[in-house]
Amino acid sequence: MWLRTSSREERGGPPLSRRRIVDEAVALLDAEGADRLTMRRLAERLGTGSTTLYWHVKTKDDVLDLALDAIFAAVPIPEDQEWRAGVTRLIGDWRATLLRHPWSAALLGRPMLGPNVLARSDFLYAALVGAGVTEPHLTAAAFGLSNFVIGSALMQATWLVNADAETRDAARDHMAQQSDRYPALAAHGPLTATDGWDESFERGLNWLLDGIEATVATG
Amino acid sequence: MWLRTSSREERGGPPLSRRRIVDEAVALLDAEGADRLTMRRLAERLGTGSTTLYWHVKTKDDVLDLALDAIFAAVPIPEDQEWRAGVTRLIGDWRATLLRHPWSAALLGRPMLGPNVLARSDFLYAALVGAGVTEPHLTAAAFGLSNFVIGSALMQATWLVNADAETRDAARDHMAQQSDRYPALAAHGPLTATDGWDESFERGLNWLLDGIEATVATG
């Protein structure tokens, strides 16, 4: 009896649940990246066998979908704000969350239909409608803002993930070596520098918001 | 001698080369999608052994990087146009190419440093500089436009790839079932419809271009 191996202490704390699996998956993704997430490794961190996970979850893709939606719980839904301030905050927090979990960039190519994502998309639509934006500008505004955040986070996360000095230096050398072939790029584009990205993001976001705001003024 | 299996006719035509591998990889990706691309299957289509590919290419990721860059050869670099028309064309063709090869969306999370991508980025920078856009607006403009195309194509390709009626209907049902939880979304957002995307894309692009144009007017 005391030699039993399956006491709750020797396993990973509370009983296994979909919730615990997803939380641990996010932790593992944060720590080691998207390609290091394995059902076996995930199970090991949870103190269970790998096959046990399949009782709570149908496939590995489900884990990824759930993990991707889970991180957006950290994006607060603004309340009682003027529409533009609220949208700016939502989009900014959205981007910050994507960048805090750079592995999420690689997963953006799958349908995002989780409750957290839907709730925040719903807020976005509601805020735009409340601002007086009407079709066909409404769809364009919602899509434009979403696409802008996603693209922005994807590009920046690409360089956050490959942040090893080797890749970075190789890229810089590669560019410098062919600076005659890409003159404008060599003169202005620090492609691997993530310094001005926050400011650039804000600028682009404001261009979009200005355009959206103009449609409600002129109809 | 006549029993020899390695005559050129029994293998795949001309001798193997990096060029042929990449072309066939693009064809395979177009035909079956990103997850069906296997070194073995790719080799089979080329009429060679799977391990032979590793003589011309270091890893599978190299094949993906090369294939991703290869498709942008189909994006013509505009010439002799007013800057806004040229940029609009470039971005539009860029998006069209991404959508013509929907598997590319899943690969956008990797550094794009191929010659085709760099040449077109160089044109974008040059066009903006020629228009009189200066820092810090220049970086923001280039990033904003790039991010917008990438995000837009990524979102739309997500639904092109999962275009099976099953997934689509399931998504629609899932939304309709919880329309009380997401009222604004249910009222306006046909998330799975790709109808108005072209128009929405153009609208968003023009908002960005308007904003960029304004910075050159006011300094």
Next chain:
DNA sequence: CGGTCACTCGAACAACGATCCGATGGAGGT
């Protein structure tokens, strides 16, 4: 003719996602 060089490929390895089938253990009934 001998040798070098570019190129090819079968066998093999480790790791992966996924699944079968059996073991375990606690709750609840009798």
Next chain:
DNA sequence: ACCTCCATCGGATCGTTGTTCGAGTGACCG
């Protein structure tokens, strides 16, 4: 106290993947 049931777990295993190793093959050059 015993049995039954069912949620929960895991060892063994299957098929597939990316990649390496070393042995080949033929063309070309001296």
